[in-house]
Amino acid sequence: MPEAKYSCKDDILCGVNIPKDLKAPSELEQKHLPVISAPDKVKKDEAFGVTVEVGKLKAHPNEPGHFIEWIELYCGDTFLFRIGLAGSITAPKVTIPVKLTHAHGPLKAWAKCNLHGLWEGTKDISIEET
């Protein structure tokens, strides 16, 4: 079971939420977990696509009163990109080209729901020297 490293115990609006059991996420967790799609291994300094999608496991509402406000991507704690989403006009899915020279940790996506707070998803990646 992953540590609730950032969040306050049962307050989803405090800190960063991660599923309590990645093998059996709750419906709320499935709707909010940002899922990262990227290669397991990439070449140093070579661009590759990273897709982050909220609602891949179970559709998240995308309407004026309930939507994903923004998505950020990091490699370890190094910031890579942030995209703001315009409520019900844009879907909470983004693909961005990324180029890494090294990795200090996994790819880490944060997604912010206007009603249910901040959520984190991760994906391991390794950098192959060319």
Ligand SMILES: [Fe+2]
């Ligand atoms: Fe939500």
